[in-house]
Amino acid sequence: MITSILLNPNPTLLETDPLNDSVLCRIAAGDPTAVDECVALYGGLVWSLARRWFKNSADAEDLTQEVFVDVWQSAKRFDPGVASEVVFITMIARRRMIDRLRRSSAKLDAVSVEASAIEVMASPSQDRVELADEAAKAARCLERLSKEQQKILTMSVHQGDSHSLISRALGIPLGTVKSFARRGLIQLRDCMKKSAWAQVSETAS
Amino acid sequence: MSSLPNRDDQHMQELMAGKVLGDLSKEELQEFGELFSASNANDLQELELAAAALQLALADALKQAMPDSLRQRIADASASLFVPASDESVQFSQARRAESTDSENSALDDANFGQRKSSRLTWREGAAWLAVAASLLFAAQLWFGSDPQKQRMTRVPTATESRLALLNDSQNLIRVDWSNGKTPFENSVTGDVVWSNASQQGFMRFVGMPPNDPLQGQYQLWIIDPERDAEPIDGGVFNIASTGEVVVPIQAKLKVLKVAAFAITIEQPGGVVVSTQDRLPLLAQVLN
Numbered sequence: 001m002i003t004s005i006l007l008n009p010n011p012t013l014l015e016t017d018p019l020n021d022s023v024l025c026r027i028a029a030g031d032p033t034a035v036d037e038c039v040a041l042y043g044g045l046v047w048s049l050a051r052r053w054f055k056n057s058a059d060a061e062d063l064t065q066e067v068f069v070d071v072w073q074s075a076k077r078f079d080p081g082v083a084s085e086v087v088f089i090t091m092i093a094r095r096r097m098i099d100r101l102r103r104s105s106a107k108l109d110a111v112s113v114e115a116s117a118i119e120v121m122a123s124p125s126q127d128r129v130e131l132a133d134e135a136a137k138a139a140r141c142l143e144r145l146s147k148e149q150q151k152i153l154t155m156s157v158h159q160g161d162s163h164s165l166i167s168r169a170l171g172i173p174l175g176t177v178k179s180f181a182r183r184g185l186i187q188l189r190d191c192m193k194k195s196a197w198a199q200v201s202e203t204a205s
Numbered sequence: 206m207s208s209l210p211n212r213d214d215q216h217m218q219e220l221m222a223g224k225v226l227g228d229l230s231k232e233e234l235q236e237f238g239e240l241f242s243a244s245n246a247n248d249l250q251e252l253e254l255a256a257a258a259l260q261l262a263l264a265d266a267l268k269q270a271m272p273d274s275l276r277q278r279i280a281d282a283s284a285s286l287f288v289p290a291s292d293e294s295v296q297f298s299q300a301r302r303a304e305s306t307d308s309e310n311s312a313l314d315d316a317n318f319g320q321r322k323s324s325r326l327t328w329r330e331g332a333a334w335l336a337v338a339a340s341l342l343f344a345a346q347l348w349f350g351s352d353p354q355k356q357r358m359t360r361v362p363t364a365t366e367s368r369l370a371l372l373n374d375s376q377n378l379i380r381v382d383w384s385n386g387k388t389p390f391e392n393s394v395t396g397d398v399v400w401s402n403a404s405q406q407g408f409m410r411f412v413g414m415p416p417n418d419p420l421q422g423q424y425q426l427w428i429i430d431p432e433r434d435a436e437p438i439d440g441g442v443f444n445i446a447s448t449g450e451v452v453v454p455i456q457a458k459l460k461v462l463k464v465a466a467f468a469i470t471i472e473q474p475g476g477v478v479v480s481t482q483d484r485l486p487l488l489a490q491v492l493n
Contacts, residue, residue: 035283043271043279049264061275068279081433081460083254091257098227133459136478137436138258156226157256158263163228182222189255194435 022085027075039068042089049090053097053160063100067093087134097160134192141191148172149184156181217245225252364452368399368408375401379464379491383411386468386485390415398467398489400455407455409467414445417471424469425476426455432463440467442476466490 023041026034046067050060070092078088142150151170155161163181167174220237223229229237241249362370372378379400394414400407409426417423426440441456471484 036280039271039276039279039283043276044269045261045264047271047275048269049260051269052264061272061278064271064275065279065282069282072283081462084459087254087257087261090261091253094225094253094257094260101227133434133436133439133478134254134258135262138255139262140479142259142262153259154263156228157260163226178223178228179219181226181228182219185222185226185252185256186218188259189251192255192258 022078022080024071024075024078024085024088025080027072028078035072038071042071042086043068045086046089046093049093050097052158053101059100063096066100067096070096084134101160137192138188141188144191145184145187146180149180149187152177152180153184153188217241218248221245221249221252224249225256364408364454367454368410368452371399371401371404371406371408375404377401377403379407381467381489381491383469383487383489386488387482388484388486390486394487396450398455400461400464400467402461402463405457405461407457409443409453409455409469411445411451411453413448414451416445416447419444419474421474422471423474423476425472425480426453427468427470427480428455428457428461428464429466429468430461430463431465433459433461437468439476439478442472464491 023034023038027038043064046064047060050063050067051057054060054063067089071089074088074092078085083091142153145153148170152163152166152172155166155169156163161169163177164174166172166181167177170177172180217240220229220233220240223233224237372380379402380397382397383394392413392415394411396409396411396414398407398409414424423442423444425442427437428440429437438461439458441454441458443453445451467489468482468485469487470480470482471486472480
């Protein structure tokens, strides 16, 4: 369903849906001002993701630029009914980060939490992106996984640690780490389809 | 007989999860390439979105300001999107694609989403946009420039006026009264919600709603739309300054498909992304 919508964005919907005032829809529609706005809105986020995965600043800068170029090129595939803008952009960022790591064979070198905390700067207001509903769901669903899966997925997804690095850090066999990570992600996806709000919804209907 | 396809499906799911996590070995990558088909695209997409949502959730506290030099670099790159029409053979997007021909995910993008179409704008298109914008500005100046009555028309309507306009102009509106939620207010609160699915616009009206101290807590609207998702849509955070009639526009963060109910919760300043529903004083149920 998700993919079919992304595959075939409805041109009529893009023209008439007020939610398509979103910056990605405006880029897709050819609004040149939306490009700068996109960077202003999501630059801080993409840069932060890049810095967390790539200790080398030059790599992080190249990656950030690469992500935005891809975002502009992919804007036509964005459908606000499928995913929020920020999750769509994060998805593209993830793809490019994984590609870059593979291309460069760069060591997955996570920045420590302490170092990141020091590096956090007061972001201008336009760099602040509200946490999307999907992210909230993901956070809640993560808590439902086993402690090992939580730890492994956090190191893998958040810090960009390789599974071999996670294996050494946690003293867990590599095969187990891979299995926990993959099955954890599958469970996370399945959990995100459910909801604690179902009860309120049922009451309402 | 039936267990084999399930095992195969589970194996494919794990390969896709490994692909999304970027941990496939060379052998697994080859296997993935051989086994992946269009019928798996939906599952892969869902896994990608789940991983992205998780990364976003975990990264929320780590937003850093982008360096100015990088911002400029990206601005320069965006300028490259506007290439002269006569130079269409040298397309920026093609150059970028050539750079990443060894990119697994770039190849996968095309597999998932079909052939890419360039979203590059030509210089002519850019000039046309500017010309249209200039014409509109000129026309607006002619229209509003001299007539004081017309100038007054540029005033932004209040929420109350916008609500009335929505009520007058829209068909198939949803209009439901507030009722008590799980933790009702001590005093009765009345009012309603109007919502237009067509325009994705709506307003909440309250009478007797307790004013809040924005430094202590804020009200937050949730739009319950099971047809879209089991999770509610964040409808925005707002304050109430008086117990009189107050109209608040709805700020739906996602497209609403079919509303089942609207719920008001009281949350920490700035709102929350996941409500515990500990304080849910008002609910407006839609009878579909």
